[in-house]
Amino acid sequence: MSRILVVEDESAIAELISINLRHAGFEVVVAADAEQAQQEIDRVLPELVLLDWMLPGQSGLALARQWRSAARTKELPIIMLTARADEGDKVSGLDAGADDYLTKPFSTKELLARIRAVLRRKAPEALDSVVELGGLCLDPGTRRVSREGAEVKLGPTEFRLLHFLMTHPERVHSRSQLLDRVWGDHVFIEERTVDVHVKRLREALDKVQCARMVETVRGAGYRLTQQLDMLSAG
Structure with missing residues (x-):
């Protein structure tokens, strides 16, 4: 069972995502800010992170850059969630190290499809490497x-x-x-x-x-x- 860390400060959205992910067979951990997210990452490395761009304190963008620069988390699959739809913002998110980018509001079907696609891309190298x-x-x-x-x-x-x-x-x-x-x-x-x-x-x-x-x-x-x-x- 793949563990997914949902980093989202709006509790209603976090709850909705969590319910849908659990229903799809994923194990879900929720963090409301960057500090909580880092604590969860230090505790157990998840298979994927759904990371909200706008967080209280440190932004999701800064957090993604931080994870990409650390040896333990540089390969961590990250999907950015954001209300920003501008192409420039999308480029910023991908430049920060996100594997994919999803603009709110999004459907559960699309979210699950993106998650599975990113996990498929990452899995072969992780599972088959000597x-x-x-x-x-x-x-x-x-x-x-x-x-x-x-x-x-x-x-x-x-x-x-x-x-x-x-x-x-x-x-x-x-x-x-x-x-x-x-x-x-x-x-x-x-x-x-x-x-x-x-x-x-x-x-x-x-x-x-x-x-x-x-x-x-x-x-x-x-x-x-x-x-x-x-x-x-x-």
Whole structure:
């Protein structure tokens, strides 16, 4: 289930968009201003942001520029929502880094079509790119994990877990965040499930001396580190 962050200060519009997106099968988080939006981005990176141009305080335009200049959010799909219909404004929005631009008022059908189009454009590169970290290589296309030619056998959940950790390295992820991003609909899954799969992942990685890359951060969650040489030497 794709998570969408809706950044909109008009609560009635935010509510209407949220209801329609949830009905279409998306998970929705709402932020009323730039500060709230940044907090949500820091907590869990969404698959896409619907960003209103006019926000209290920092504008959506400035926020889009800020996200494009940061390594973690430079590939974040952004659709700008605005009441401004001028071509110059549209160009400004796209120049700031928006992937698409929607002028209010818009139909739910058009909004969903634009969201799906942007997600389709972004998904192939994100899902199929080979990820390498600390000598460990993960290929989503062939679903293979290896280190220096030695293959690591992983179950589907461990594979998804490792893929997420490798694409978000050096960051601490809580168990609930991992449930969100790896399991998706986790209403009936206990947080302890994460510990079980992390244990299995470590056991599998141990065969290629990479188990210690998956670190437990006491009271916070888990982190994948690439400082393997330093760990091995210590």
